[in-house]
Amino acid sequence: MTRPASLTPAVLETERLRLSKLSVVDFDAMWSIHADPLTNEFNPEGPLTERSAAQRLFGEWLGHWHEYGFGYWTVRDDEGIIGFSGIRHGTWSGRAVLNLAYRYTPRAWGRGYATEVAAAAVELWRAEHAARPLIAYTTPGNVGSQRTALAVGLERRPDLDRATGDPLGDDIVFALGWEA
Template structure:
């Protein structure tokens, strides 16, 4: 799929958020969020430990936008423009050997408990419906990450125990990911 074939919103707003395509200026925010132990409590690999990891992740995200015409957004509150508080949206992925679209939402702890992750997830789901619904949308989470599970459900995804699996990118010994999906 090329960028020209997808008319995914490069920037959009929700009630309280600006969601815009990630760019090279987001490196500090990627590093801050993904190296924060609290924000990565439920990530099997844990927080990033080297800034080069943030550079690699951001490069992958910006390359995805360049090649596919869609991807993860940087998230800013409309009341505090220019300050990235998280990342979210959708990106191509594979799950159980099937091409899928992954729904992602991650916020700094200061953004927790206010429904912002749900706004991100709903915006991502709406963009998927409008542009990418030819592939299933999935969100996968660890069993103890109840807040993430509620967010996936609030965005309209259905719990799919039949799709639960180990993520091959996780460290050895990591448990099953719980999967929520639409269009599978």
């Protein structure tokens, strides 16, 4: 079965940022951001510690772009790459969903960039992918991530939370388009 191509352009501009389709030249920035303990403070899996694991993950992201025509963007400001954000296919509670994710270098924190890009991702979801629910999940202590999800219109959904047994707490969920 051939999937219809996404209408997502390879480069998208927000008010202050440039969002682009992933490229292999973005790998070192991805590795740096995802291996940084600060950017993983609320990640139960912690920072990436092996370059080979980062290469596998980045390969999955590139594969998603190739297969579906959209995915996590490389996010740049005037100084260069500041993070990775967007939506990609996943599952939650056995159901096909699109996952909204955002991870930025600490120099980008507190500027509203995550909200700016997440809003673009929600717009893309509404325009092209609303047939699948959109979710964002995080740990209870990650208040910044929770605020971002709420700011772009996702609703807190305690009924979708997932017990993890992790010391950081259970996964808490925000969603759009999740109907019973």
